[in-house]
Amino acid sequence: MYAIFEAKGKQYRAEPDATLRLPTLDAEPGDRVTFDHVLLAHRDDKVIVGQPSLDGAAVAVEVIRHGRDDKIIVFKMKRRKGYRRKQGHRQGFTEVRVTDIDFGKGKSAPRKAPAETKAAKPAPKRAAKAAPEKAAKAAAKPAPKVEVVEFDITNSARQLAEEAGLDLATVEGTGKEGRILKSDVQKAIKNRDEA
Numbered sequence: 001m002y003a004i005f006e007a008k009g010k011q012y013r014a015e016p017d018a019t020l021r022l023p024t025l026d027a028e029p030g031d032r033v034t035f036d037h038v039l040l041a042h043r044d045d046k047v048i049v050g051q052p053s054l055d056g057a058a059v060a061v062e063v064i065r066h067g068r069d070d071k072i073i074v075f076k077m078k079r080r081k082g083y084r085r086k087q088g089h090r091q092g093f094t095e096v097r098v099t100d101i102d103f104g105k106g107k108s109a110p111r112k113a114p115a116e117t118k119a120a121k122p123a124p125k126r127a128a129k130a131a132p133e134k135a136a137k138a139a140a141k142p143a144p145k146v147e148v149v150e151f152d153i154t155n156s157a158r159q160l161a162e163e164a165g166l167d168l169a170t171v172e173g174t175g176k177e178g179r180i181l182k183s184d185v186q187k188a189i190k191n192r193d194e195a
Helices: 125-140 155-164 182-194
Strands: 002-007 010-014 019-023 032-035 038-043 046-049 058-068 072-078 083-089 092-102
Touching: 002 032, 010 019, 155 182
Parallel strands: none
Antiparallel strands: 002 010, 002 038, 019 092, 032 058, 038 046, 058 092, 072 083
């Protein structure tokens, strides 16, 4: 049996009589502290997950002592600038012993609904009537299959073909690797006009 609870922005696994090191708490040795933000619990071979926390669940701990961790060295430098800073740091902690785990109702606490800022505007009546009709027509009519054919063509030739309304599939390219040139489009336009 265990529980995962949140304290000081971090998560910890609590088991009966387990000793934990938490960030420094504002409590004296011998005091009892209760953490009611339990995220997950395991008991009777069943895992209960909170959404985000369990309703009525709590972990009670007893403060044993306050202390400081081993020293770490914080060294900062900037090369070629003559900037060097060396500083030591010892993080404070509070050692606690888990005395009791209360699982509460064993159900997830409901998430708080976000505050509604503005009421949703009702859709206009015309749009509401037209929407189902359009959806029905779209479902009944299959989408046409469009075959996309790409041509290797110069920009000037493409512009000339669009202005003349020429179908590029009828133009034979004489450029490198069959590229359609402006002269090819002009030739196709001339042939079309003659025919």
